[in-house]
Amino acid sequence: MAFVSRIRRQSDYNTYPSSIPIVIDNGASYFRIGWAGETEPRVVFRNIVQRPRHKATGETVTIVGDLDPSMMKYFDCTRSGPRSPFDSNVVYQFEIMEYILDYAFDRLGANGSGIDHPILITECACNPVQSRSKMAELLFETYGVPAVAFGVDAAFSYKYNQLHGICKKDGIVLCPGFTTTHSIPFVDGEPIYKGSSRTNIGGYHVTDYLKQLLSLKYPFHSSRFTWEKAEDLKLEHCYIAPDYASEIRLFQEGRKEAEEKTRYWQLPWIPPPTEVPPSEEEIARKAAIREKQGQRLREMAEAKRVSKINDMENQLISLRFLLKQVDQVEEDDIPTFLSDTGYASRQELESTITKVTQSLRKARGEPKNEPAEYEENPDSLNNEKYPLMNVPDDILTPEQLKDKKRQMFLKTTAEGRLRARQKRNEEELEKEKRNQLEEERRRENPESYLEELQAQYKEVLERVEQKKRLKTNGSSNGNNKSGGVGRGERLSAAQRERMRLLTTAAFDRGKGEDTFGSRDEDWQLYKLMSKDNDDDDEQPDSDEAELARLSSRLQEIDPTFVQKVEGELSQTSGEVPRVRPLTEEDYKIVIGIERFRCPEILFHPNLIGIDQVGLDEMAGISIRRLPHDEKELEERLTSSILMTGGCSLLPGMNERLECGIRMIRPCGSPINVVRAMDPVLDAWRGASAFAANLNFLGNAFTKMDYDEKGEDWLRNYQIRYNYL
Amino acid sequence: MERELMEADIVVASRLSFKKKQAYEKYPKAQSSSRRWKHLKQILQAENFPDLPPDLPTYVNIESPPSTQPCKRLCDITGYEAPYVDPRTNLRYANAHVFQTVRSLSSDQVHQYLSIRNAAVVLK
Numbered sequence: 083m084a085f086v087s088r089i090r091r092q093s094d095y096n097t098y099p100s101s102i103p104i105v106i107d108n109g110a111s112y113f114r115i116g117w118a119g120e121t122e123p124r125v126v127f128r129n130i131v132q133r134p135r136h137k138a139t140g141e142t143v144t145i146v147g148d149l150d151p152s153m154m155k156y157f158d159c160t161r162s163g164p165r166s167p168f169d170s171n172v173v174y175q176f177e178i179m180e181y182i183l184d185y186a187f188d189r190l191g192a193n194g195s196g197i198d199h200p201i202l203i204t205e206c207a208c209n210p211v212q213s214r215s216k217m218a219e220l221l222f223e224t225y226g227v228p229a230v231a232f233g234v235d236a237a238f239s240y241k242y243n244q245l246h247g248i249c250k251k252d253g254i255v256l257c258p259g260f261t262t263t264h265s266i267p268f269v270d271g272e273p274i275y276k277g278s279s280r281t282n283i284g285g286y287h288v289t290d291y292l293k294q295l296l297s298l299k300y301p302f303h304s305s306r307f308t309w310e311k312a313e314d315l316k317l318e319h320c321y322i323a324p325d326y327a328s329e330i331r332l333f334q335e336g337r338k339e340a341e342e343k344t345r346y347w348q349l350p351w352i353p354p355p356t357e358v359p360p361s362e363e364e365i366a367r368k369a370a371i372r373e374k375q376g377q378r379l380r381e382m383a384e385a386k387r388v389s390k391i392n393d394m395e396n397q398l399i400s401l402r403f404l405l406k407q408v409d410q411v412e413e414d415d416i417p418t419f420l421s422d423t424g425y426a427s428r429q430e431l432e433s434t435i436t437k438v439t440q441s442l443r444k445a446r447g448e449p450k451n452e453p454a455e456y457e458e459n460p461d462s463l464n465n466e467k468y469p470l471m472n473v474p475d476d477i478l479t480p481e482q483l484k485d486k487k488r489q490m491f492l493k494t495t496a497e498g499r500l501r502a503r504q505k506r507n508e509e510e511l512e513k514e515k516r517n518q519l520e521e522e523r524r525r526e527n528p529e530s531y532l533e534e535l536q537a538q539y540k541e542v543l544e545r546v547e548q549k550k551r552l553k554t555n556g557s558s559n560g561n562n563k564s565g566g567v568g569r570g571e572r573l574s575a576a577q578r579e580r581m582r583l584l585t586t587a588a589f590d591r592g593k594g595e596d597t598f599g600s601r602d603e604d605w606q607l608y609k610l611m612s613k614d615n616d617d618d619d620e621q622p623d624s625d626e627a628e629l630a631r632l633s634s635r636l637q638e639i640d641p642t643f644v645q646k647v648e649g650e651l652s653q654t655s656g657e658v659p660r661v662r663p664l665t666e667e668d669y670k671i672v673i674g675i676e677r678f679r680c681p682e683i684l685f686h687p688n689l690i691g692i693d694q695v696g697l698d699e700m701a702g703i704s705i706r707r708l709p710h711d712e713k714e715l716e717e718r719l720t721s722s723i724l725m726t727g728g729c730s731l732l733p734g735m736n737e738r739l740e741c742g743i744r745m746i747r748p749c750g751s752p753i754n755v756v757r758a759m760d761p762v763l764d765a766w767r768g769a770s771a772f773a774a775n776l777n778f779l780g781n782a783f784t785k786m787d788y789d790e791k792g793e794d795w796l797r798n799y800q801i802r803y804n805y806l
Numbered sequence: 807m808e809r810e811l812m813e814a815d816i817v818v819a820s821r822l823s824f825k826k827k828q829a830y831e832k833y834p835k836a837q838s839s840s841r842r843w844k845h846l847k848q849i850l851q852a853e854n855f856p857d858l859p860p861d862l863p864t865y866v867n868i869e870s871p872p873s874t875q876p877c878k879r880l881c882d883i884t885g886y887e888a889p890y891v892d893p894r895t896n897l898r899y900a901n902a903h904v905f906q907t908v909r910s911l912s913s914d915q916v917h918q919y920l921s922i923r924n925a926a927v928v929l930k
Contacts, residue, residue: 144818144829153816169846172865176843177833184829185818192824208865212849224825224832265870275863279870294922298915299883326878330886334900578913581929679885686878691924693872703870 088126089147095191100198100228103773103782104190107204107235107766110168111260111285111728114766115186118202118773123766125189130164131178146185170282171206171262172213176220183225196226200782202773204235204765207264207278211797215788218796222785231773231782233801236264237273238768239726241803243758244271245771252715253722254701256739258684258729260284265700267708267719271804277708281694283687285729288320289313291690292680300671303349315673316680319345322734323678324741333675344674351669387445394442401435539632546625583607681732685742698742717751726758726765772803882919883907896920 098117107114109129116123127147134157135142143157167178187197201221205214214232221227236257243249251271257264266278293312297304323329333340408428524531584607599605683689685696695703701723705716720743725735739755747753758764772778781801788796820830844852850866858864881888881900888898892908895916899908911919920926 145816146818147816150816172846172849174843174846174849177829180829180832181818184822184825187824188818188822192822194824196824196826206865208863208868210846210849210853210865212844212852224827226824226826275868276861278863278868280868281870291922294918298918301915327887334886585929675885679880686873688873688877689880690922695870695873699873699875700870 089189091189092124092191095193098199103200103202103778104197105202105766105770105773107769108173109235109260110166110171113182113186115190116766116770118770120770121767123763125186129182130166131181132159132162132164134159134162144181146182168261171259172210173217174213176216180220180224198228200229200779201227202231202233202769204238204769205232206262207234207236207266207280208275211793215793215796218788222788229779229782229784231778231801232799233769233772234273235765236266236726237803238772239758239764240268240724242764242768242771243724246759248756248759249724250722252718253724254704254719255724255726256697256701257727258284258697259727261286263684263697263700265704267704269715273803274708277704279700279703279707281687281700283684283690283692287683287690288680289316291683292316292676295676296671303671306349319673319677320681320732321678322681322732322738324734324737326678326682329678330675340674343677344672345677347671347673349669349671391442391445394438394445398435398438398442401431401438405431405435535632535636539636542625542629542632546629684729685738698739699746701743702746720747721752721754723755724758725755726761728762730757730761882923896925
């Protein structure tokens with residue numbers, strides 16, 4: 083059952099005379115305000131403020147309480163998060179407090195020129211005097227309140243229940259609240275703060291724990307687990323186990339009771355649309371379209387080819403004509419004759435002709451004679467191009483020597499190219515042979531071949547994935563960061579590696595003494611660091627090439643193979659790569675053991691890392707701290723233990739507390755744990771009953787008092803709760 | 807302001823009749839609020855606790871002490887009883903099956919599990 087806010091504007095403000103006090107229960111979770119003497123607060127809302135910017139006008143507006151998501155589209159909420167005036171359970175941000183009070187008084191219907199009623203407001207136990215004085219100042223100066231009184235909410239709750247006979251005038255109140263838990267003993271109806279104790283754990287921590295656990299268990303759905311959702315889950319499903327150890331044994335052994343206690347939350351999931359195998363006509367139609375497109379492309383290519391052939395033929399004809407002309411002209415006139423055609427010598431012309439004929443032949447699609455031609459060429463070329471090669475060095479002039487060097491270079495490069503081509507041919511032959519072998523193997527024994535391939539694929543995939551995971555470790559799951567990962571993030575693996583090397587290597591030596599650096603080899607550490615950077619980049623290539631080859635092979639022969647796409651890798655870190663499609667099961671959130679693991683932190687704050695006592699021991703601490711020495715007082719105290727505060731609504735709290743307190747008290751002492759009539763509202767009700775009393779003004783202080791008496795007096799100010 | 811917003815009436819008006827000094831006058835936008843207000847730690851430091859009589863209950867005085875009962879060791883991942891600790895990551899685990907999961911976690915997740923328990927080492 084979730085708490086409901088009540089924020090309708092009240093219209094009867096003016097019907098109340100100015101002697102009726104306004105009662106405010108200023109809690110870290112909810113803010114309740116109403117008139118004294120009534121049983122229900124008029125206005126209730128969550129104690130948070132947001133200041134988003136209005137999208138249209140650009141001005142910053144203030145919104146108090148829970149948000150209505152449908153209204154949020156008018157606002158730009160990027161730079162404003164919900165802010166609370168509380169730090170633990172002490173008010174420290176009075177600007178936000180002012181917005182909240184504005185809203186509260188406005189909803190109560192205030193419309194005069196000041197709040198003319200005395201105010202009773204709750205605070206935490208032993209509130210620091212600075213917070214108290216700032217609050218008083220705010221109320222006096224900004225709102226013009228005539229008189230103010232401060233009280234502790236747990237005490238009001240106890241008094242209210244005492245009034246109704248639930249607890250006696252000596253007892254202990256245990257109040258697990260939103261951020262803190264208090265235990266305050268009462269003697270003769272007055273709270274003894276000397277004996278009180280406070281543990282910094284509360285409903286907020288329980289919700290936070292639940293949220294973090296679920297986010298880590300289901301990283302895929304981590305965006306679903308907002309704080310509000312976690313709180314809803316907590317209110318609905320969490321309970322306190324009477325004995326934690328036996329409960330987890332139930333779950334560990336998988337007994338039937340554990341099954342009954344597990345709750346499932348099914349997230350909305352739409353199965354991907356199953357592809358209906360296309361009907362015959364569909365296939366035929368698609369094939370026809372494809373055929374037509376192919377035909378069109380082929381025609382275009384053909385036309386282009388024909389035109390190219392024509393061009394080349396023309397060119398060839400003109401070249402041959404030119405050659406004939408050159409033949410007719412005499413030797414000496416050749417250069418002049420050819421100068422306007424662009425060819426320097428007859429040989430050039432001839433070589434151009436041969437080139438054009440070759441390309442013409444290729445275009446026509448005739449079988450290649452090139453290898454043969456090429457092989458002939460080197461020999462002939464050798465003689466033409468490298469005339470100087472075979473001539474020994476001493477008869478050559480320096481110029482000719484230079485020429486010779488150039489020709490040697492040319493020759494070696496040409497030979498190198500030849501050799502490279504031969505090697506490539508050989509490799510291709512090899513590959514062909516290997517493929518053939520594999521084909522034969524496949525034909526012989528298709529199943530085992532397939533299995534082999536799949537196993538290989540999985541192995542290589544695993545290796546590649548792990549490398550990827552190591553490289554890009556935190557960046558994909560960065561959105562479910564929870565508290566504690568603050569500035570210590572190191573986004574790149576290189577920096578993390580560097581830090582790891584530094585800390586481990588430097589720590590490994592010497593017990594307590596840091597002797598790093600005394601030996602020269604130590605500094606080789608820094609070489610390791612940058613070397614790690616380079617190493618990572620080279621190796622994966624071979625693995626990835628292997629992976630590509632295997633996956634293409636598998637795709638050819640295995641009809642059920644689904645290639646693992648890279649994008650999914652980041653989300654399933656920590657799991658075996660799923661080669662099956664997502665099912666409904668994956669969208670089911672199982673909340674079994676978390677149901678009672680989360681509230682367990684109220685009794686064992688160590689689970690969260692807070693080094694303080696839990697609820698059950700706090701009662702013992704209170705008794706111990708009380709300055710007394712009568713045994714009967716202790717018995718009276720333990721026979722009237724009141725549970726109040728929002729967290730006490732968890733089922734199973736009473737029995738657990740009783741067990742816990744019985745463990746720390748001497749055997750046979752009377753223990754009686756009761757829950758308040760309404761743990762959430764009783765604090766306000768008690769305060770309202772207190773304020774309705776005629777003696778109230780005697781307990782409040784006015785602005786003049788505050789000005790005259792100063793801070794020290796305020797520190798010692800306490801109201802007297804006994805008004806019966 | 808859109809009509810829908812006006813009807814919903816969720817925004818606090820900037821000018822309220824019962825206030826002597828309005829909020830926008832008090833808090834000009836320039837200063838950031840976090841620097842203006844002291845946090846709880848600073849408030850507590852400012853209080854002169856040594857000067858006060860020692861038996862007066864104050865905010866710091868009434869804080870509860872550490873627990874005297876032995877600490878429960880629970881598995882970080884499943885919540886069962888965990889007698890074992892993984893030396894590499896310092897996570898607690900319950901049995902061999904959980905151990906495999908522990909070893910396959912990314913270091914970011916390990917860090918988060920440890921920070922729930924307040925046991926994470928943050929290197930800066």
